[in-house]
Structure formats: C-alpha cells, structure tokens
Amino acid sequence: MHSILRGVIAGTALALCASFASAAVLSFDDIVGANGYAAVPTNYGGLDWSGSSWSAFTAPEAPYTAHSGDGRIAMGWDGTDATSTIRFIAPTVFDGAWFAGYGEASVRFDLYLAGALVGSSDTLGLSATPAFLASGWTGAVDAVVVSSNLHAFYVMDDFSFQDASEVPEPATLALVLAGLGLAGVARRRG
Structure with a gap:
C-alpha cells in the first residue's frame, strides 16, 4: 500500500x-542590429509584435539597465500605450517582466482577453536598478499593454509567460x- x-x-x-516546464522568458539578448539597436521582429519569441514599436538594444546606457545579459527593449519618443501592445498567438498566462529607467516614469500591465480588459498589475516606479513587475493575474490573456506615463523613459527585460493550456486551474x-x-x-x- x-x-x-x-x-x-x-x-x-x-x-x-x-x-x-513550458514557461518562456524572452531576454532580448539575441536581437542584434546596426549600432546595437534593432526593431523587435514581428514574430519574436512566438508572439505578435506587429502592432508595437518596441526596439531592442544591447549597448550599456544608464539608467536603462538590463536585468540579465545585455539585451532589453524600449519604446521610442512617440511610444504610446497602444504601440506597446504585445499579442500572444494563443491564450497565455503572463507572469511579468523586469523594468529599469528614470525615476519620473512608472509602468503597469493591462491584460486583455478577446478584447476585454481582464486585469491590471500594480504600478511600478522605476530606477536604474531593475525591478520585477508581476502581472497580478493568473488567468489566460491574449494581449499585454505596457501602460506608462513616459514611454521613452524605461526598458523592459526578461518577459515571462507560459502556455495557458499547461497551467493547472x-x-x-x-x-x-x-x-x-x-x-x-x-x-x-x-
């Protein structure tokens, strides 16, 4: 017995x-472009970045500190909540990401499923020391918007998610x- x-x-x-086991972390270390800058590819990491204006860079630049490796992504001066949208191909459980940047900036995640807002994270104030912002939502989502008061003043690194079909309810x-x-x-x- x-x-x-x-x-x-x-x-x-x-x-x-x-x-x-199917959890994924996008570190952006493998996106390399001229002078260390490149647009995030449309299907990077199996996600849909086509409606966003994220760029990756690897050159050291304070206070835009990477959490791991050298790569991280940022929005341009014309960045908005709408252009920060990252879409998942299938419903996914989004864990969160690491952020660093200027102290005047803050970020939050708005989480969507089938076009409806299903959750929002806490708001994270930034500094040159990377800090993790958890999504605050354990259900499936198909889009994440990084909402900020100053989009060009932060970087994001180690974007973490997992397949919703493999996460127990x-x-x-x-x-x-x-x-x-x-x-x-x-x-x-x-």
Missing part, C-alpha cells in the same frame, strides 16, 4: 512540475493538494 501511495504522490508532483490544483493531504492522512493511519 505504501509503495502505491508513494508512486501516486511522486507521479502527481511530477505532473505538476511538468505543467510549468486553481480548482484543479486545490483538488490535487487536497488529495495529497488525504493520502498523507491515510498513510499515517495505515
């Missing part, structure tokens, strides 16, 4: 870990954890 129970627990834990996760708890109780009594 105990070996079966251990097998069930190990299999469940492995399945939960595997569901998070909170109710499913609760059931699995409850089952593991009951299995532990049964083992203790047996």
Whole structure:
C-alpha cells in the first residue's frame, strides 16, 4: 500500500512540475542590429509584435539597465500605450517582466482577453536598478499593454509567460493538494 501511495504522490508532483516546464522568458539578448539597436521582429519569441514599436538594444546606457545579459527593449519618443501592445498567438498566462529607467516614469500591465480588459498589475516606479513587475493575474490573456506615463523613459527585460493550456486551474490544483493531504492522512493511519 505504501509503495502505491508513494508512486501516486511522486507521479502527481511530477505532473505538476511538468505543467510549468513550458514557461518562456524572452531576454532580448539575441536581437542584434546596426549600432546595437534593432526593431523587435514581428514574430519574436512566438508572439505578435506587429502592432508595437518596441526596439531592442544591447549597448550599456544608464539608467536603462538590463536585468540579465545585455539585451532589453524600449519604446521610442512617440511610444504610446497602444504601440506597446504585445499579442500572444494563443491564450497565455503572463507572469511579468523586469523594468529599469528614470525615476519620473512608472509602468503597469493591462491584460486583455478577446478584447476585454481582464486585469491590471500594480504600478511600478522605476530606477536604474531593475525591478520585477508581476502581472497580478493568473488567468489566460491574449494581449499585454505596457501602460506608462513616459514611454521613452524605461526598458523592459526578461518577459515571462507560459502556455495557458499547461497551467493547472486553481480548482484543479486545490483538488490535487487536497488529495495529497488525504493520502498523507491515510498513510499515517495505515
């Protein structure tokens, strides 16, 4: 009985870990252009950047500090919330990204699914030290807008997301954890 129970627990834990294995982090380190600057390619990282005006650069430039590597992306002087939109090809769970920039600037994520606003993150004040801004939403989205009061005054790095079809719903996760708890109780009594 105990070996079966251990097998069930190990299999469940492995399945939960595997569901998070498809997480992706876009570091922008591989976008190289003339003089260290380049537009983010239309389908970079499997996402749709065609409606945005993001550019990548790798040259050191304070306070636009990269979180990892050298690459990060920024908006131009003509950047707006509309031109900061990043679209996912399929519904996706968006985790967040790292930001750095001038202290006068702040950023927030607005998250959309099928054209409807489904969530917004907290607002992050910036500095030269990169800070993570979590999306604040655990459901699926198909578009992320980086909302800011000063779009040309920040950079974004390590954009993190995962396939929504492989992330367990909170109710499913609760059931699995409850089952593991009951299995532990049964083992203790047996």
